[in-house]
Amino acid sequence: MTEIYETQPERTDLPLVVMPAVLGAMIDPIKAQFPVLKDVARVRMFEEFTSDETVLIERLAEADALLVGGYHISDGMLRAIAGHVKCIVFCGTGVASYINLDLARELKVRVCNAEHYGDHAVAEHTFALLFELIRRTGTLDKDVKDGNWAWAGGDGLQLAGRRMGIIGLGGIGATVASIARAFGMEVSAWNSHVPAEHFARSGATPVNDLNELIETSDVVSVHLPLNDATRGIITADNLDHLRPGTLFVNTARSEVIASGALLARLQRGDIPAALDVFDHEPLKASDPVCHIPGIVLTPHVGWRTDGAFKELTRQMIACLKAYFAGEDYNVVVSER
Missing domain, CATH: 3.40.50.720 (NAD(P)-binding Rossmann-like Domain)
Structure with a gap:
């Protein structure tokens, strides 16, 4: 059974951030960053990796924002979640390889990335x-x-x-x-x-x-x-x-x-x-x-070090905090 890690589950008044799949090496570094979102947003993280879009979409059913890394978001998936997911934070710099940015702009979904972390x-x-x-x-x-x-x-x-x-x-x-x-x-x-x-x-x-x-x-x-x-x-x-x-x-x-x-x-x-x-x-x-x-x-692992994960996850959570505060941080596509 997939482990689900949640923060502030009782705060249903707060928006929900979902990480429907996670690379194992990211679990501890990103957990260390979640306190930054205290009283800002709830987080639900599924502690396994999958790229099955049916599963990902199902796990994102209640999400207001998405933390994504390690898998591609197809145009079909983006359309399926855009009605309620209005901010996507990508765990890396080259988000254009993983998400159709023009479509995200058309659907008015903010897309953020991380810079210089690796x-x-x-x-x-x-x-x-x-x-x-x-x-x-x-x-x-x-x-x-x-x-x-x-x-x-x-x-x-x-x-x-x-x-x-x-x-x-x-x-x-x-x-x-x-x-x-x-x-x-x-x-x-x-x-x-x-x-x-x-x-x-x-x-x-x-x-x-x-x-x-x-x-x-x-x-x-x-x-x-x-x-x-x-x-x-x-x-x-x-x-x-x-x-x-x-x-x-x-x-x-x-x-x-x-x-x-x-x-x-x-x-x-x-x-x-x-x-x-x-x-x-x-x-x-x-x-x-x-x-x-x-x-x-090598299998696209150049960015995967302990130091890079620490800085990457810091920026990812900073993107979310800025979004919920109505501010900009590492915005690649604006929802405005």
């Missing part, structure tokens, strides 16, 4: 992926434990002295730049609507032309947010400028790359890549990207 988490995961590419520690660990003590395959690449090209110099990209410089790398970044202070703070060199950035980099790391302006902004032509052997890492969103373009480029077999995000999630074992040699894949 800058360090995603930046650190970027380097976890990169180190797996260049040092193959996971494979070597398995070899040693299997009794295979061999130096063949153990020779790696060194980051110091290589150039990293960053596409997207926001909070995460700037953090990646700082880490890369600490490893002794030269760092450049695409100068596309990036404030000058971002370059000054991160130490990255601006490059105006994306193709130039890509073709002059030893490592290309993607950190663009997903929005209408960035969807598909990295094209097949851009990826053609990757030199054989260039390391390619994407911990942002797959949709910032033109559909099918990255798969086609990787299938040539000359680009070692590490990906945490995909066109279709969860990724199936039959997906072509799973069968490309030299590729490292």
Whole structure:
């Protein structure tokens, strides 16, 4: 039986916030934030994860606001709940990948997200992926434990002295730049609507032309947010400028790359890549990207650290408190 955690159940005069599904790692951090809503709103949290829309809609029957994370809200589900759910708070930044924002605007449902909560988490995961590419520690660990003590395959690449090209110099990209410089790398970044202070703070060199950035980099790391302006902004032509052997890492969103373009480029077999995000999630074992040699894949976990969960849940509850007070906080779509 699903455990249901409720706060102030006797306060039926207060609006109801429902979290109909929750990732296990979020349970304790978000519970720690619920006292902020004392005398503001009741909370009902179902302590299991499901993406079954029939179940989600049923659990949301009495909700005035929704806390959502880890699953997509279809247009049908959004329409089904919009009559009573007037505020949706998403547990992350890239809400455009999970909710039709234009439809939410049409239905006058506020949508909020969290910002910069995972800058360090995603930046650190970027380097976890990169180190797996260049040092193959996971494979070597398995070899040693299997009794295979061999130096063949153990020779790696060194980051110091290589150039990293960053596409997207926001909070995460700037953090990646700082880490890369600490490893002794030269760092450049695409100068596309990036404030000058971002370059000054991160130490990255601006490059105006994306193709130039890509073709002059030893490592290309993607950190663009997903929005209408960035969807598909990295094209097949851009990826053609990757030199054989260039390391390619994407911990942002797959949709910032033109559909099918990255798969086609990787299938040539000359680009070692590490990906945490995909066109279709969860990724199936039959997906072509799973069968490309030299590729490292992780299941969209770059943002999942203890520190990120703590800041993420703080912002989620702050969004709700602001909504019920008639104020704005991290509003992506306004209901007004």
